[in-house]
Amino acid sequence: MKLPNLIFTGFLGCMVAFSANAAAKKCSRINMTRCLDSACAINIGVNPAARCQYCGTASAGAPATKGLSNVTVGQSTHYALTDQELKVAPSDPGKRYIWATTECIKKLPSCTTDDVSAIYDKLIEQSCKSAGISIQIANTIENINEKPTKTKCTNTFNACINTKCGAGFDACTTDADFDRFIAECATDATGCDEYIADFRKTVTAERQKIYANREKAVQTLVENYQTVRKNKLENAQNACNNKTASASCVNTVCANNMPGKCEEDTEKAMATQLCKFYDVACTVLK
Numbered sequence: 001m002k003l004p005n006l007i008f009t010g011f012l013g014c015m016v017a018f019s020a021n022a023a024a025k026k027c028s029r030i031n032m033t034r035c036l037d038s039a040c041a042i043n044i045g046v047n048p049a050a051r052c053q054y055c056g057t058a059s060a061g062a063p064a065t066k067g068l069s070n071v072t073v074g075q076s077t078h079y080a081l082t083d084q085e086l087k088v089a090p091s092d093p094g095k096r097y098i099w100a101t102t103e104c105i106k107k108l109p110s111c112t113t114d115d116v117s118a119i120y121d122k123l124i125e126q127s128c129k130s131a132g133i134s135i136q137i138a139n140t141i142e143n144i145n146e147k148p149t150k151t152k153c154t155n156t157f158n159a160c161i162n163t164k165c166g167a168g169f170d171a172c173t174t175d176a177d178f179d180r181f182i183a184e185c186a187t188d189a190t191g192c193d194e195y196i197a198d199f200r201k202t203v204t205a206e207r208q209k210i211y212a213n214r215e216k217a218v219q220t221l222v223e224n225y226q227t228v229r230k231n232k233l234e235n236a237q238n239a240c241n242n243k244t245a246s247a248s249c250v251n252t253v254c255a256n257n258m259p260g261k262c263e264e265d266t267e268k269a270m271a272t273q274l275c276k277f278y279d280v281a282c283t284v285l286k
Helices: 003-024 029-040 051-057 093-107 111-132 137-144 151-163 175-188 194-240 246-259 266-272 276-285
Strands: none
Touching: 029 093, 029 111, 051 093, 051 111, 093 111, 093 194, 151 175, 151 194, 175 194, 194 246, 194 276, 246 266, 246 276, 266 276
């Protein structure tokens, strides 16, 4: 092979490789839309406002989720977020969009946040118009990305835990459920990572205190019942020892059931026989 041909061939190979490399680094609009739609366009076929409700603004209302599944553009689900991944997606629309952007860039590393904004912001804004709402996603995301204060983070954590665990931590009786809800609330509280450890410590101590007081109250109740039962047993034993239980029964039967009020020995004997069960009971109590 002649040298000029060799040089030309090598140059051509480099150009092909460079072109292939450049093409590989280009963000795929279709694949990114497919990925974001799997988190933001659920049931969009019958609900044009889906993108606005899921990843736009809470002002659009809560989307209906019962019996629905995430949708994708095209047939492939390679770049779609899975149901398992979506379980930790924030419920707040703005935070969900940020979360979906992060997750989809992981799947499509050639894409950037600027690509996402160029590809998807308009789609969300159009969806919001379908819901009669006018928003600018760029401004909304900027506000969301402002670092929250510790007070705001604490309020967000507390509201989330109260919703998930309920009053008195009734829905968090197992450590597994409690830890899962803590993780979910931490995901929803964007920008609060530095406060999560303190919050976990505080809310764990509160949960333990509530459970300890509840256990103490139950123990006190049991002890009260035991005391009442013990007193009744002692009173019954004293009545047996003094013969007052049987005598009281005979007097009651004579007064209420005997025509002659037990003036005759036969009535007295009958009343005594009717109250014989006291003697049997006292034998057991001894």
